[in-house]
Amino acid sequence: xxxxxxxxxxxxxxxxxxxxxxxxxxxxxxxxxxxxxxxxxxxxxxxxxxxxxxxxxx
Numbered sequence: 001x002x003x004x005x006x007x008x009x010x011x012x013x014x015x016x017x018x019x020x021x022x023x024x025x026x027x028x029x030x031x032x033x034x035x036x037x038x039x040x041x042x043x044x045x046x047x048x049x050x051x052x053x054x055x056x057x058x
C-alpha cells in the first residue's frame with residue numbers, strides 16, 4: 001500500500017508542477033503534459049486496485 005501512496009504523491013507533484021509551469025509560461029504543452037499525467041495516473045491506480053481486488057478473491 002505504501003507503493004500506491006508514493007505513486008499518488010509523485011503523480012500529484014508532476015501534475016501540480018506542470019500546471020504551475022503552464023501558468024507561469026502560458027505554453028499549452030505543460031497543460032497537455034499535466035492531462036497526460038493525470039490520465040496515466042488514474043489508469044495505473046485502477047489497474048493496481050483491480051489487482052488488489054483479484055488478490056482478495058483468490
